[in-house]
Amino acid sequence: MKVPILIPNIFDHPFTYESGNIDLKLGDYVLIPFGKTKITGVVWNEFEKETNKKFLLKKVILKLNVTPLNKNIINFLNWFSQYNLIPKGMALKLLLLSSKAIEDIELEELKKFDDKIKQKKFFLTEEQYKALKSLNKDINKFRVHVLQGTTGSGKTIVYFESVKTIIEKGLQCLIMLPEIGLTRQFEEKFREFFGFNPAIWHSGISKKNKRTIWNGISCGKIKVVIGARSSLFLPFKNLGLIIVDEEHDQSYKQDEGVIYNARDMAISRAHFQNIPINLITAVPSIETYKNIKSKKYKISKILNRFRNASLPNYEIIDLNKSKIYEKSWISQDVIEKVKEHLKKNDQVLFFLNRRGFAPFVFCKKCFKKYLCPNCSINLVYHKHNKNLLCHYCGYKGNLKRKCNDNNLCDFIFTGPGVERISEELKKIFPEQKHVIFSSDTMNKKDSSNILKKIVNNEISILVGTQLISKGFHFPNLNCIVVVDIDLSSQGHDLRGSEKNLQLYHQLSGRAGRTGKSATVYFQTYNLDKTMITDITNKNPNIFLEKELEIRKLNNLPPFQRFIALILSSSDEKKLQKNSFEFKNFIDAKLNCNVLGPVDAPIYRIRKKFRVRLLIRGKKNLSTQKSLFQSIKNFKFEKGIKLSVDVDPISFN
Ligand SMILES: [Zn+2]
Ligand SMILES: [Zn+2]
Secondary structure, eight states, X not given: OXXXXXXXXXXXXXXXXXXTTOOOOTTOEEEEEETTEEEEEEEOSSOOSOOOOOSXXXXXXXXXXXXXXXXXXXXXXXXXXXXXXXXXXXXXXHHHSSSSOOXXXXXHHHGGGOOOOOOOOOOOOHHHHHHHHHXXXXXXXXXXXXXXXXXXXOHHHHHHHHHHHHHHTTOEEEEEOSOOTTOHHHHHHHHHHHSSOOEEESTTSOHHHHHHHHXXXXXXXOOEEEXXXXXXXXXXXXXXXXXXXXXXXXXXXXXXXXXXXXXXXXHHHHHHHTOEEEEEESSOXXXXXXXXXXXXXXXXXXXXXXGGOOOOEEEEEETTTSOOOTTOOXXXXXXXXXXXXXXXXXXXXXXXXXXXXXXXXXXXXXXXXXXXXXXXXXXXXXXXXXXXXXXXXOOXXXXXXXXXXXXXXXXXXXXXXXXXXXHHHHHHSTTSOEEEESHHHHSSTTHHHHHHHHXXXXXXXXXXXXXXXXXXXXXXXXXXEESOGGGGGOSSOTTHXXXXXXXXXXXXXXXXXXXXXXXXXXXESOOOOHHHHHHHOSOTHHHHHHHHHHHHHTTOTTSSEEEEEEEEESOHHHHXXXXXXXXXXXXXXXXXXXXXXXXXXXXXXXXXXXXXXXXXXXXXXHHHHHHHHHHHHOOOOTTOEEXXXXXXXXXX
């Protein structure tokens, strides 16, 4: 019998094989000869379109002893590939992890995921209970429910209860989180609630662990997965619920390699599998807010914080008036206020979204800046490691450079990064314990130790980047100083203001979580800031409403579909020529607006020049379908790479 078999590689169609005397059904994993190698494939639901080849079909070698892939997942992967303009084989590769399905089940290994619920009693407030009741409605079919709750209102406990309901029905559950590197606090909470270990899934876990978990999920033994973006492609045997925590978080966008938005894809996976999905947030994303308004999504709200703690107060520190010494970034007013907080034993956080010591380094004799040799971007000085670092490609340089007069350059460091703020704080508060909380310091092995110390209030001053806004619970943190709010408005981003609102809302949410009064201080030179008013407004819907109106007026997403096409090459001339030819080619074929080509704001990354095109079209699959077809028909010169970003977030 002829069977269509999809293999995990760059082909957009299955290949036809002969099954011989092996009995095969849809979704079976098989081993097949491909070229000179043997490879794993899956029996797919459609044949290759043109199969008039005369030569003999190759035979399937064997059927693998793995639970067959659910037909709804196959439908989802087909749709995923169409929506994101990704070859079907590449979509399958996301599910298979490698070119091999995982066959031998290690039963012993699976025992650590024993899932008998030994639950401690948790009491819900009336508000939480009401939210839970509506979350548990209509859980036998597809529906999207948004749980919107103030930061620190106990949303997690509520959706854990909804997860429990699903597990008790014998089904599996996927909980997605935006940042998984630092989820130990979350894991502990899970264990405390359910009394068993969840399976943790992200790119950093060991190969062996991946095999075990993949298997446990595919045979249905593992009941709950806590995962990053890639967990979306796990082959659940009987998935009953998906939860997307912090649904507004832009880290759900995978923007390298295969580009997709994991939150949006989770919603369509739930749709294809006809199961419920819960989106959890304090302030919904614009897309989600639009769907709530049009009643496509249901919503329940928790307005009160846990133990009736109130949200922090806000104070604006006008840097035009408050005294601030030269080469210093913290004003005298703030120092006085922080002293008061420290007296009360409050933990204090200084927030600045800049890693390293100084973002610009230049010589005061020759005025030359330090630029990355591979990217058109400044190198950032990291004093702790004594090097200059490119935050895009990871290039490392040192501070030695010859100047015009053949002596060494004489450097000036401009602007602050977290290391510089930390240095200043050590001088102001020498007797207090400090720690820098950024991806440079917190992704290391001893980070759980530091976290513990912060939770126990053994560290009184934190200096942090946006990493700290991601869902941490620090009970004594009652004072936050935003060192320079003006810095946040930079970036090449249509979602700049939404991003900032989310960031500062999440950040403020870290303060005052246990009932003590808390304050967030914003240092700024620019008092005419709608941003601050938007953040400090207790009702975030006012901002969302305004923002949605702007998007509608200007025909921006979520009212239109944007697709970004990024061409890159190390050959600048070839790239420029090709991008114009490509633009004219697709412009003639597509029934929508093609803007560009323009040089990308960061014109060069990793030695490759970059040019962008933007397509604005209707929100249906037809734009993607015709674009995919024309891309296939266009012959790029050698050395030109195209990446497609559907619903782009960053425009770098
Ligand atoms: Zn670089
Ligand atoms: Zn110089």
